[in-house]
Amino acid sequence: MPVIRFENISKTYHTGKVDFPALTRVSFAVDQGEFLSIAGPSGSGKTTILNIIGCLDKPTSGTFFFDDQDAGARSGNELADTRRRHIGFIFQTFNLIPVLSAYENVEFPLLMKGDLGPRERREQIEQILFDVGLEDFINRRPAEMSGGQQQRVAIARALVKQPKLILADEPTANLDSQTGKEILKLMSEMNKKTGATFVFSTHDQMVMDQAGRLIRLKDGVIVSDETRE
Amino acid sequence: MLPYFKLAFRNIFRFKRRTFITFFATSFGLALLIITIALMNGIDKDSISNIINCQTSHIKIFKQGYFDRRNDFPMDLTIRDPQRYYPALLQIPGVRAVESRILFGATLIKGADELPCLGVAVETDRDPDIFNIKEAILAGDWLQAGDSMILVGNDLAKDMGLAVGDSLTLRMITANEKENFNWNAMDIEVKGIFESGNPTVDGGRIIIPMAVAREGLSLPSQATEIVLRLASDDDKLIDAVKARSEALLNGSSSRFEARSWKELASDFLAVSEMKTKNSSIIIFIMLLIASVGIVNTMLMTVMERTREIGMLAAMGMKKREIMTLFICEGGFIGLIGSFLGCVIGGLTSWYLEVRGFSITSWGETMSRMSEAIYPVKGVFYADLTFSVLLMVFVFGMAIALLASAYPARKAANMDPIKALRHI
Numbered sequence: 069m070p071v072i073r074f075e076n077i078s079k080t081y082h083t084g085k086v087d088f089p090a091l092t093r094v095s096f097a098v099d100q101g102e103f104l105s106i107a108g109p110s111g112s113g114k115t116t117i118l119n120i121i122g123c124l125d126k127p128t129s130g131t132f133f134f135d136d137q138d139a140g141a142r143s144g145n146e147l148a149d150t151r152r153r154h155i156g157f158i159f160q161t162f163n164l165i166p167v168l169s170a171y172e173n174v175e176f177p178l179l180m181k182g183d184l185g186p187r188e189r190r191e192q193i194e195q196i197l198f199d200v201g202l203e204d205f206i207n208r209r210p211a212e213m214s215g216g217q218q219q220r221v222a223i224a225r226a227l228v229k230q231p232k233l234i235l236a237d238e239p240t241a242n243l244d245s246q247t248g249k250e251i252l253k254l255m256s257e258m259n260k261k262t263g264a265t266f267v268f269s270t271h272d273q274m275v276m277d278q279a280g281r282l283i284r285l286k287d288g289v290i291v292s293d294e295t296r297e
Numbered sequence: 298m299l300p301y302f303k304l305a306f307r308n309i310f311r312f313k314r315r316t317f318i319t320f321f322a323t324s325f326g327l328a329l330l331i332i333t334i335a336l337m338n339g340i341d342k343d344s345i346s347n348i349i350n351c352q353t354s355h356i357k358i359f360k361q362g363y364f365d366r367r368n369d370f371p372m373d374l375t376i377r378d379p380q381r382y383y384p385a386l387l388q389i390p391g392v393r394a395v396e397s398r399i400l401f402g403a404t405l406i407k408g409a410d411e412l413p414c415l416g417v418a419v420e421t422d423r424d425p426d427i428f429n430i431k432e433a434i435l436a437g438d439w440l441q442a443g444d445s446m447i448l449v450g451n452d453l454a455k456d457m458g459l460a461v462g463d464s465l466t467l468r469m470i471t472a473n474e475k476e477n478f479n480w481n482a483m484d485i486e487v488k489g490i491f492e493s494g495n496p497t498v499d500g501g502r503i504i505i506p507m508a509v510a511r512e513g514l515s516l517p518s519q520a521t522e523i524v525l526r527l528a529s530d531d532d533k534l535i536d537a538v539k540a541r542s543e544a545l546l547n548g549s550s551s552r553f554e555a556r557s558w559k560e561l562a563s564d565f566l567a568v569s570e571m572k573t574k575n576s577s578i579i580i581f582i583m584l585l586i587a588s589v590g591i592v593n594t595m596l597m598t599v600m601e602r603t604r605e606i607g608m609l610a611a612m613g614m615k616k617r618e619i620m621t622l623f624i625c626e627g628g629f630i631g632l633i634g635s636f637l638g639c640v641i642g643g644l645t646s647w648y649l650e651v652r653g654f655s656i657t658s659w660g661e662t663m664s665r666m667s668e669a670i671y672p673v674k675g676v677f678y679a680d681l682t683f684s685v686l687l688m689v690f691v692f693g694m695a696i697a698l699l700a701s702a703y704p705a706r707k708a709a710n711m712d713p714i715k716a717l718r719h720i
Contacts, residue, residue: 149613150613165304167307167308168304172303180613
């Protein structure tokens, strides 16, 4: 059963008197555990797809299924609940909370979810920070860490609540190539280890090469959808 | 809620300088509010104390019609043989002491100098149980029943250049005519000078034994008022005794009228009420400044953290929770600002309660102006109560929470996609 399913989805943005079609009749499905890259030039619709998958935006027409349920029929609070429980986000600019330490940033989604006791929470956070190689940086605040380290914290924050889906918007764009490679390798390892589905947008060829499946977009239309070994 | 509290608390120290300025504005406004309220309460308390202890006591009983004409000192509206009512009045629960007095218009003459004043004839053995003039003797002694001497208020004595032992002429408005006043004059010696702290009394009154006044005024057994001192200042007790004494003296007639100190000091209370209204406007402006500071800080915070708000929404934070987070931040600013305001305002008010605020240091004109309004001389003392601190603290918190509601709502209603794209 696919985690994500797009059925004939179109999205049009209205800017003043001009309508801008961001997606046109896009259909695809993503199974649990896939490591999918959505690639394309600027304005091709990558971020729009990520926003719809992340339950942050709704299509103009067509149906988006998350976990086999029509996300369009859900209220704002229900969509917030879906994001809180089932979706982890990794942002291009890391977007960590500057006043919290690495440990507290990773703890925050667990506190929001609110279903773990303090001991279980602590174990889970320490394990994920160990997995991303930051066991010695747990008390550091974002300003005291490098870009690569911050992105590792962001990955740990996205994964700690054991979501079904991780969405990453150009996760390596703000990193040097070596750090970018390391982050991508880490995401791939976590994909295999946790079984979470990873969907990330990119226009970096190195990232595309690492993806298990690559969907290419142009002008809001899928131009290719290839699965690699 | 706990993670939001923690995050909110950390966030208020994110921009330390701005937070400090907001704390300063809030705490300064609230401290000023506390000091203003404490000073106003202190001045009111001292004024009322001075009015009751030097001028009105708790209740005065007059002949019917006297009160409306009291400024003319109508000697045709006197109470004959007032002592006969004392036993019955002293039986009323709550009545502690009784005396009768004569208030009359007078002029002090010494050489070429003459000054008008209010003459107060007292029962020298009873008056100290009701008024505090005996305790306020600055020089000389309190009057005895057989004395043919007077006590003079300190300011009046200074104006006339009088000292204890000086002789002067006392001119009194006599009771002989209803409208065409006649004067009677007597030479009299100053036995003492008093400083009651009430500028009206110290600057314009003389105290004279009842017998001497009756002789001078040709009022063989009369008094213009019977004064009652009660066991407490409680309004309910005053009203009850006033009604009871009136009923007791009048029976089925209406020969007498009783008036409480509030009616007797209605001019001061009207000024006091007006002063409270004016102060409320000033206080409102102060709090408006403090709340504008909080609104400004919170709006800046929302603008600067737009992307973070988008991230929090993406992570699944609901609108209500985002609003709670920002209201908590405003609440913490209010909490710390109110606490600091209460500490600063409380300590300053405590200092002013102990040491007072000297109006004389502001010059003679200010001093005279304040004495024209308040029956308090020289130094204003604050009166701070815990309820004032608590009220201001709660008020500060409420203002902070209200001021942060709009920015919090703005944050909660942000479109997460646009917020995440914000640079």
